[in-house]
Amino acid sequence: MTSTRSTIRPALAMAAALLILAAGIAGAATANPPATAKPPQDPFGDLFSRQRELAKASEDEADPLRAIAHWQYVLEANPNDATAKAKLPVLRKLAADKAAQYFKEGFAQYEKGNIGPAFKALLKGLAYDPSNQDAVQLIKQKLIGQSLMDYKVEPGDTLASIAEKSKKEGYDDPKLALVIARYNDLNDGQALKPGQVLHVPVLVGVLPKAAPAVASARRGGRAQPAEPAEEPNDYDDAASNAQAGQAKDLLKANKFDEAAKLAGKVLDEDPLNKDAKEVRNAANMGLGQQLLDAKKFEAALNVFGRVDATYPQQKEAVTAARSQIQDSAELSYQEGVRYFLNDDLDNAVKSFEATLKINPNHPQASKDLAVARDTRDKLKRLK
Amino acid sequence: MYRTEPIRSARPRSAARHSPGVLRGVAAALAAAAFLAAAGCAPTGIEGPAGPLRAPAVSRVAASNGALDLIFRANSKADSFTVYWSTSPGVKKESATKLEGVGMVFHHTGLTNGTIYYYLVTAVQGGQESRDFATISGMPVKESERDYPNYKAVIAQPADTFESLAEIHLKDRTKGGVIQDFNNLDDLTPYEAVAIPKKDYAPGGMTPSAYQLVPVLTYHQFSADKGNKMTVPFPQFEKEMKYLQDNGYHVIPLADFVAFMEMKRQVPEKSVVITIDDGWKSFYDYGYPVLKKFGYPSTLFVYTDFPESDAMALSWQQVKELSGNGVDIQCHTKTHRNLKMQKGEEMAEYLKALEQEFGVCKQVMKEKVGVTPRFLAYPYGANNHLVMAMARKAGFQAAFTVQRGSNPFFYSDLLIRRSMIYGGHTEKDFENNLRVSDDRLLK
Numbered sequence: 079m080t081s082t083r084s085t086i087r088p089a090l091a092m093a094a095a096l097l098i099l100a101a102g103i104a105g106a107a108t109a110n111p112p113a114t115a116k117p118p119q120d121p122f123g124d125l126f127s128r129q130r131e132l133a134k135a136s137e138d139e140a141d142p143l144r145a146i147a148h149w150q151y152v153l154e155a156n157p158n159d160a161t162a163k164a165k166l167p168v169l170r171k172l173a174a175d176k177a178a179q180y181f182k183e184g185f186a187q188y189e190k191g192n193i194g195p196a197f198k199a200l201l202k203g204l205a206y207d208p209s210n211q212d213a214v215q216l217i218k219q220k221l222i223g224q225s226l227m228d229y230k231v232e233p234g235d236t237l238a239s240i241a242e243k244s245k246k247e248g249y250d251d252p253k254l255a256l257v258i259a260r261y262n263d264l265n266d267g268q269a270l271k272p273g274q275v276l277h278v279p280v281l282v283g284v285l286p287k288a289a290p291a292v293a294s295a296r297r298g299g300r301a302q303p304a305e306p307a308e309e310p311n312d313y314d315d316a317a318s319n320a321q322a323g324q325a326k327d328l329l330k331a332n333k334f335d336e337a338a339k340l341a342g343k344v345l346d347e348d349p350l351n352k353d354a355k356e357v358r359n360a361a362n363m364g365l366g367q368q369l370l371d372a373k374k375f376e377a378a379l380n381v382f383g384r385v386d387a388t389y390p391q392q393k394e395a396v397t398a399a400r401s402q403i404q405d406s407a408e409l410s411y412q413e414g415v416r417y418f419l420n421d422d423l424d425n426a427v428k429s430f431e432a433t434l435k436i437n438p439n440h441p442q443a444s445k446d447l448a449v450a451r452d453t454r455d456k457l458k459r460l461k
Numbered sequence: 462m463y464r465t466e467p468i469r470s471a472r473p474r475s476a477a478r479h480s481p482g483v484l485r486g487v488a489a490a491l492a493a494a495a496f497l498a499a500a501g502c503a504p505t506g507i508e509g510p511a512g513p514l515r516a517p518a519v520s521r522v523a524a525s526n527g528a529l530d531l532i533f534r535a536n537s538k539a540d541s542f543t544v545y546w547s548t549s550p551g552v553k554k555e556s557a558t559k560l561e562g563v564g565m566v567f568h569h570t571g572l573t574n575g576t577i578y579y580y581l582v583t584a585v586q587g588g589q590e591s592r593d594f595a596t597i598s599g600m601p602v603k604e605s606e607r608d609y610p611n612y613k614a615v616i617a618q619p620a621d622t623f624e625s626l627a628e629i630h631l632k633d634r635t636k637g638g639v640i641q642d643f644n645n646l647d648d649l650t651p652y653e654a655v656a657i658p659k660k661d662y663a664p665g666g667m668t669p670s671a672y673q674l675v676p677v678l679t680y681h682q683f684s685a686d687k688g689n690k691m692t693v694p695f696p697q698f699e700k701e702m703k704y705l706q707d708n709g710y711h712v713i714p715l716a717d718f719v720a721f722m723e724m725k726r727q728v729p730e731k732s733v734v735i736t737i738d739d740g741w742k743s744f745y746d747y748g749y750p751v752l753k754k755f756g757y758p759s760t761l762f763v764y765t766d767f768p769e770s771d772a773m774a775l776s777w778q779q780v781k782e783l784s785g786n787g788v789d790i791q792c793h794t795k796t797h798r799n800l801k802m803q804k805g806e807e808m809a810e811y812l813k814a815l816e817q818e819f820g821v822c823k824q825v826m827k828e829k830v831g832v833t834p835r836f837l838a839y840p841y842g843a844n845n846h847l848v849m850a851m852a853r854k855a856g857f858q859a860a861f862t863v864q865r866g867s868n869p870f871f872y873s874d875l876l877i878r879r880s881m882i883y884g885g886h887t888e889k890d891f892e893n894n895l896r897v898s899d900d901r902l903l904k
Contacts, residue, residue, distance in 0.1 A: 121602055122614045125644075125654035132645055140669055147643070147662035154609035176669075201871065201903060204724070205667040214665075214724045217871045225849035225875065248846075253808070257847070260812050261854060279850035286804050346689035349682065350739070350797055350840075387772070 126155050133165070142173040142206060177207035188216060197221045224280060231274040237264070240276065248281030257281065318344050322353040329357050334365035338384075359389040366395055375403040375436065407437035414446065423454035514538050514586050516593035521625060522618040527574060529599040531567040531582070539584035539591075542567070552579040552596065561585070572601045600652055606630075612656050619651040624756075630657050635758075638711035638729020647709070661727035665870040671900040674867035675718055677734040677879040678894060679838075682773075683747035688884025695747045697884065701891050702755045705733060710895065712757040715789055715836060719859045722877065724870050731897050735759045736861070736879060738793055738838060740767045740775045749783060762793035762838035762861075765825040777829045784830050792826060792834040792857070794818040799841055800848045815848060819855035836860065838879075849875040867896045 120126075133148035146169050153162035180203030187196035200213045200221075227247055229240055241255035249255070258264075262276050270276075321344045328337035341358035344351050362385045369378035379399040385392045414429030430447035433440050517539065523530040533542060544567050545557035560567075563582075572578060579598045584591040599618050606615040613630050624637030626649075641649075643658050666673025680698070681691045688694040693701075705712060711729040718734045720726035735752065737744050740763040752759050761783060767774045775783075784790045794800070795818045802811050819837070826834050835858045839848065842863030852860050852875060859874045866878040880894040 121604065121616055122607060122654045125614055125656055128644070129656060142669075143663050144668070147658065151609070151612050151656055151658075154612055155607070155614065198902065201667070201672065202669060204665065205669040205672075208663060208665050208667055208724055211724070214870075218873060222871060222873050225846040226853065256809060257812065260809075261850065277850075277854075280846035282846060284802055284845045284847045285808075286802060347691060349691050349741075 122155065126152065129155070130161075133162075137165075137169075142169045142176075143208070145169055146173065173206040177203045177210065179203075180206065181210060181213055184213065185216070188220070193221055227278045227280060229276045229278050231270045231272050231276060233272045235270050235272075237270070240278070244278055247278060248284060250285075254281060318348040318351050319353065322351055322357060325354060325357040325361070329361050329364070332364065334361045334368060337361035338365060355386070359385045359392075363389070363391065363395060366399065370399060370402060373406070375399055375406060379403065403437055407433050407440050407443070410436060411440060411443050411446075414443070414450070418446070418450055423450050423457070426450045427454060514584050514589070514591040514593075516591050516595045517542050517582055517584050519580075519582065519595055519597045519620050521629070522597060522599035522620045524599055524601050524605040524616060524618055526603050526605075527572050527601050528568065528570045529572060529578060529601050531569065531580060531597065531599070533565050533567075533582070535565070538586050540587065541585050543583045543585055543590060545581040547579050548576055550577075550579050550598070552581045554581065557581065574601050574603050576600065598651075611659050613659065614654055614656050617649050617651060617653050617655055621649060621651075623649055626655065626657060631659065635711075635713055635717050635728075638713075638732065639727055641711075642730050664727045665721065665724040666727065666730065666898075667870075670903065671898050672869045672871075672903065673721075673728075673730060673732075674869055674896050674899055675713075675721060675728065675732045675734060676867040676895050676897070677715075677718065677736060677861065677877065679863060679879040679881045680735070680737045680744075680748065681739055681881075682741045683743040684884075685747065690883045690885070692743070693748075693882060693884045693886075695751070697886070698748060699751050700888070701882065701886075702751055702757065704888060704891060705757075706755060712755075712759075714758040715760040715791070718868075719836065719874070722859065722868065722870050722872070722874055733895065736762060736838065738762045739764060739797070740780065740793075742773055742775050742779070745775055745779050745783065749786075749788065752788075753786070758787065758789065760789040760791050760836070762791050762836075763826070764793040764795060764797040764840065765822050765829075766796050768829075781830050784832060790826065790830050790832050790834070791836040791838070792819070792822040793838045794840055795821040795825070797840040799843045800839055801843045801845055802847075811847075812851070815851040816855070819852060819857070823855065839863075842879075844876070849873075865894070867894075867899075869899065869902075 129148050129151045133145050133152060136142075136145035136148060146166060149162045149165050149169065152159050153166060156162075180199045184196050184198075184200035184203055187193075187199060197217060200217050204210060204213055204217075227244070229244070231240075237255040237259050238252045240258060241249040241252055244258075249257075258276060258278055261279050264270075321340060325337045325340040325344065328334075328340060338358050338361035341354040341361060344354035345358065348354070362381050366378045366381040366385075369375075369381060379396065382392065382395045382399055385395070387393065410429050410433040414426045414433060417423070417426035417429055427447060427450045430443045430450060433443040434447065437443075515538070518534040519531055520534045521530075521532040523532065531544070541561070542563040544560045544563050545552055545554050546560070546569070547553075547557040562585075567582075569578070577598050577600045580596065582595045582597070583593070597620055599620075600616075602616055606613055615626060615630065617626065622637065623641045624634045627636035627640055628634040639661070640655065640657050643662075644655050646653075646655075649655065666675075680693055682693070683698060684692050684694050686694050686696070688697065708731075710731045710733045712735055713728050713732045715734055715736065717726055717728055718732070721728045721732075735757060737748060737759060738761075740761065744761065749759075761780070763775070763780060768777050768780055769775075780790060798814070798818065800815065800818065802808075806814075823834055826832055835856070837852050837855075837857040837860040839860060839862055842861075844860070844862065849860065857875075859877055861877045861879050863881055864876075864878045865880045867880075868878050872878065882891065882894065
């Protein structure tokens with residue numbers, strides 16, 4: 079393992095490791111010799127040196143916050159450290175000056191409506207003074223995007239007039255005033271008080287057909303509430319829904335197997351796709367019925383088992399398949415009994431075997447199969 | 462340009478210590494069962510099966526002038542512990558000094574400073590000693606720590622980790638990574654002196670030339686072996702968690718991350734958050750045991766109509782059990798509907814739907830789990846301005862999308878990015894989601 083970190087690691091650890099090793103070797107030769115690790119004069123001396131190194135490295139990286147933190151350690155560990163004493167006020171002044179310069183520039187750029195330069199300057203300022211919450215809030219609330227605007231009620235204002243004034247926030251229709259009412263827990267007809275501050279949710283991009291409002295809101299130099307960017311999303315709703323639609327078409331065409339497989343594929347990608355879930359259940363119900371009709375009872379039971387237990391008729395379908403398996407097995411068993419009574423032991427054996435294939439748990443077939451086989455073999459030996 | 466190294470790239474930590482997949486070549490399901498057994502976790506539960514008397518775990522060795530304190534973790538089966546000690550490594554019962562009837566703390570005095578003492582410890586129940594044993598060592602020192610106004614300096618003992626030092630000295634285990642960053646160390650070496658900053662010195666992770674990013678990973682379903690896009694097989698998940706451990710990442714709680722986003726907390730330079738969506742039972746069976754093994758915090762976003770609605774969903778009892786075991790439970794709405802306004806939906810009806818999706822989710826969480834959610838994950842990541850405003854009104858402090866990418870502090874708290882991890886992702890795919898610093902917006 080190579081690391082620049084390890085170059086700063088103090089000799090103490092190495093010394094301790096060597097002592098452990100030495101103690102192990104000595105221990106092999108003599109009984110319980112003491113493994114004495116002689117710590118350096120000051121066990122914290124290497125840490126002190128390392129913090130000095132880190133302070134200098136942070137200065138080299140022009141990172142005053144971290145340089146201050148490491149020099150501060152050095153000074154607290156040794157209040158007489160002349161370098162730390164000298165460096166700290168200089169670094170603190172540098173950080174404060176830089177922060178003030180960038181914040182001033184950032185707020186000024188914001189006032190001019192220059193969003194990009196304002197953002198960059200405020201961000202740089204925070205690298206020197208992360209405690210400036212005004213800068214943090216300006217970046218997060220005004221420059222990155224706002225979902226809520228504050229509106230101070232003026233004399234004569236009504237909810238409808240406020241909505242009218244909020245067109246750039248997406249209030250294209252006076253009826254949308256109900257959003258402001260609801261958001262601020264105002265009853266219909268409740269009088270507004272001048273000076274009262276209302277929260278106005280931004281509606282740009284909210285309504286399915288709000289494209290023109292987005293366009294107008296994006297004009298102008300200041301940060302306007304634009305629709306949240308439609309970036310590629312890992313949930314591909316459109317693709318999943320399209321495939322679920324195709325599966326539905328296959329279902330309508332009674333292509334149950336294909337429909338179930340396609341719906342299953344959609345659910346692998348989007349396990350909560352309700353359409354796909356519905357299609358998969360319906361398709362498996364149809365496929366199970368087809369298999370029942372073809373007297374493929376075990377296969378039918380297997381397919382019904384893939385349907386959600388809460389799906390309508392699923393339990394009945396499973397019961398029906400099980401019942402048909404039992405009926406079919408019973409028919410085969412009765413046939414075997416008839417062959418047996420007629421001394422047709424070869425066919426009796428075949429029928430009992432067929433019975434057990436349909437229903438391996440048939441209560442009588444395995445016992446009767448053994449008797450039939452035994453009798454047949456004895457008769458063959460007598461012949 | 463994106464950088465995957467921490468913002469102080471001039472002094473990076475060690476190169477990635479990749480270890481070959483321990484499960485390679487073994488039937489995945491068997492490997493999963495073996496892993497779970499090794500983790501002390503039953504495959505379908507949280508508590509491990511009843512087993513033989515186990516050796517005690519030593520949670521800490523505290524050194525002082527001429528003395529060592531061995532502090533054991535609780536072992537419900539043991540009546541007491543037996544300690545064997547020697548000043549030679551490889552301590553043997555036959556040749557060591559034996560001390561019986563030791564309680565939860567072994568106060569060993571009259572020792573020589575600078576000498577390493579080696580211990581072997583067994584648990585005792587009904588006069589029977591455990592076959593398993595724990596070994597540990599420690600070195601008494603004249604001065605084990607120094608306390609300064611803004612820092613502590615401590616000598617690390619063998620049982621210490623950065624996290625345990627943070628827990629002991631800052632009462633905040635999640636600050637371990639910050640201590641590691643401040644000392645610029647790859648690993649904690651026994652008997653090495655370490656500085657512990659008592660206060661954050663760079664909340665938000667800014668430097669003049671770069672800004673910190675924190676990736677938030679999202680999982681959905683897990684399985685024993687076979688996966689698909691939304692289902693991560695157990696062996697893949699285990700490898701990914703090990704990758705984080707081997708490459709120096711610190712998995713931090715969601716609440717710490719949100720405090721970082723508000724510029725109110727310093728988190729380790731290589732921080733990652735783990736979230737799981739929906740409330741699938743497979744998280745309980747296969748995901749949680751892995752997180753428990755690695756000691757990683759996680760957040761489960763549950764939509765409250767899901768538990769007990771389906772055989773593949775968690776029960777509320779299981780959600781509560783996970784919560785009791787440290788999994789952070791948060792809101793994923795009531796029904797998991799797409800929160801964007803749908804065609805034909807009236808505004809009044811839409812507003813009511815949003816209120817219910819948020820309000821009912823919070824109320825049911827309170828009733829069923831006893832928690833008050835503060836964070837929301839948008840179903841499908843879908844949102845708009847009104848959804849965000851309504852989420853804020855419902856009292857959510859932060860909300861999460863599934864836009865892929867890591868987060869600087871300055872992103873909107875209501876549009877936090879998360880990267881979905883899929884079944885079949887390669888190590889490279891996984892690594893691509895772990896960007897921890899960037900500088901593009903400063904240029």
